[in-house]
Amino acid sequence: MNSDNKKVHGVLAEFRNPKELIDAADQVRKSGYKDFDTYAPYPIHGMEEAMGVKKSPLGWIVLGGGLTGGVGALALMIWVMTTAWPLNISGKPLFDIPIYVPITFELTVLLSSFATLFGLLYLNGLPQLHNPIFNVERFSKASDDGFFVCIESSDDLFSEDKVTNLFRDHGATHIETVYDS
C-alpha cells in the first residue's frame, strides 16, 4: 500500500483473547497514552480499570429526561384539568394528585428512555458515517471474535515505531497502521 502521502490515524494491534487484551490495555495506559481504545465483540468486564475509563455521565442525561417527563406531565394535567378544560365527571375533584400518578409515571419513563437512547448515541458519537478504523480489513473481526487495541495519532506521545514496538513486546498477533482514507 502506498502510504507516504496518507495521514496516519493510529496503529491497530490484534490480540488473541480478552485476557491479553486487558493486559495490553493496562500496559498502554501505564505507558502514558490517553487517546487509545480497545475493540471487542462484547464488553469485557474489568476493562474499565485496565483502561482507566471514567464513570459514564449517561445517568445525568437520563435524569434530565425523566424530570422533564414527570414535571411536564404533571404540569400539563394540572393545567388541563383545572384551567383549560375543567370537566365535572361524577363529581370527581379536578385537582386530584392520585389520578395524575399513572400518566406522570408513564411519561417519566418514556422521556427517560428517549434520553437514554439519544444520550447513548450522543456520548458514543453515533451515527458515524465514516470511521478510519474500518479501512483495516482485519477489523471486521472485532464484531466476531477479534480483540484489538488502537492507539491514535492524536495522542501527544504517539510515534508509529514506538507504538508498534510496544504492541510487539506484549504479544500482538497482528499490527497494522490505520490511515485516514
Added chain:
Amino acid sequence: MSTTYQYVPKPKIVKGDHTFGSITELITKTPLSPTPKLWYLAFGCANLLLITLLGAISYLVWEGLGIWGINNPAGWGWAIINFVWWVGIGHAGTLISAILYLFRQGWRTAINRFAEAMTIFAVMCAGIFPAIHVGRIWAIYWVFPVPNQMSAWPNFSSPLLWDVFAVSTYFTVSVIFWYVGLIPDLATLRDKAKSKISKLAYGTFALGWTGSFRDWWNYEKAYMILAGLATPLVLSVHTVVSFDFAVSVIPGWHSTIFPPYFVAGAIYSGFAMVLTLMLIARKIYGMEDIMNIDIMEKMNLVMMVTGNLVAFSYLMEGFMAWYSGYIYESGIFWLYVVGPYAWGFWILMFCNVLTPQFLWFRSVRRNVGLTFLISIFVNVGMWFERFMIATVSLATDFMPSSWDYYSPTFWDIITYIGTFGLFFTMFLLFLRFLPMVAISEVKGVLPQADPHNYDDETQEYVEAPNEPIVVKQEQTV
C-alpha cells in the same frame, strides 16, 4: 466427625463446544443465507391472515360496531378480551430482558431478543383492538393531549386514558430497548454480510458501531438504565390495564387484587407464548445449543410460580366474595361457577390451574413435548380468563331483567384470528432478517469471555475449574 465437600459443576449456559466465532456463525447464518422455501410458505399463510384482518377492520370502519356481537349489557366483547390477552403476552419479553437482567440471570441471553421481538409484535396486535373499538376511528387522535379545533382536552381522570399512555409508552420503550440491544449485533451482520444491499441495510442501522470499549462502557450503562426503567414499566402496564376494570364499581371488577393478579397472569401467558414459539424455532433453526433444555426448565419454573400466583388470586376472589358479605360480588362468583358462562370458567380452571401443576415434576419440565402442550393450554386458559372477567360482570349485571347472553359474531372471530396474521408476519420477518439471539450477550456469558478463565503464564484459555455452587456436607458425630 468428618466433613466432605463435593464440587458440583455449574451447568454451562450455552451447550456444546462453542467459541466466539461459532456463536457468530450459528446466529448470523439465518439472516445471511438465502430464504428457505418453507419460510415463503409460512409467510404466505401469515399474509393471508393479515389480509383477513385488514378486511375485517375495513368492514368494521365502513359498517360500524354493530357487526360485532356486543350488545346492551355487554358493551365490551372480544375486542377488550383480545387486547388484554395480547398485551399480557407481551409482558414476558420485558420481564426476560429487564427484570432478569437486573437479577443477573445469564440464561436470559438465550431468549431475550426473541422474547422482546414477541413483545413488540404482541403489543402491536393488542393496540389495534381499543383503537378500532372507539367506533369513529378517524377521531382516535382525541385520546392524545394535542391542541385541537374544539379546544377540548382528554379526561385525565379516566383509566382508559391512562391505558393509552401506558400501552403506547410500553410499546415505545420496548422498541428502544430492543433496538439498543440490536446495535452491536447489526454491526456483526454488517461485517459478515457479503451482498451490497445487506451490507448497506445492516450498516445503516448499526450506525457505525465499532465495538470500542469506550462505547461499550456507555452502552452497558444505557442497557442497565433501560432495564431499570422497563422493570417498573412492565409491572405498571398490566396494572393500568387492570384499572380499566378495577376502578369501575362493577361487581367482579371492583377489586384491589386486580393489579398484581393481572401482572402475574400476564407473565404467565407471556412465558407460555415464548415457550410455544421457542420450541418450534429452536428446532427449525437449529438453535438447540443456545435455547437448550436447561433454559426451558427455568422458563417452566417461572410459569409454575406465576401460574400458582394466578390460581391463588382465583381463590382470593372467591374468598373475598364470601368474606365481603356483598351480595352482588358473591352473585358474580356463583355466576362464574354455575352461571351461563360456567363452561368458560371450567375450561379456565382446567387450563390455568390444573395444567401447571404438572410442572412440579422435573421430568415434565424437561420434556419438550409436554412443555409445548402445557404452553398451549396456558395460552388458551389465559384467553378464557379475560373472557370470563370481561363478559360475566357485564352480561349478568345488577338486575336480572337487563341480563343478556353475549356471543361473538363471525367478524369478532376473524378479527381475532387476523391478528395472528399480523403477529406471524412480523415475527417471520424478524426471524428471517434479524439475529434471533443476542449475539454479543451470548458471547458475554461464554466461559471464554471472562479474562479470569485464562492462565496467567501461557495466556491460554483454561476450562474453568468447577465452581462450588453446591457444597455437600456429611457429618457424623
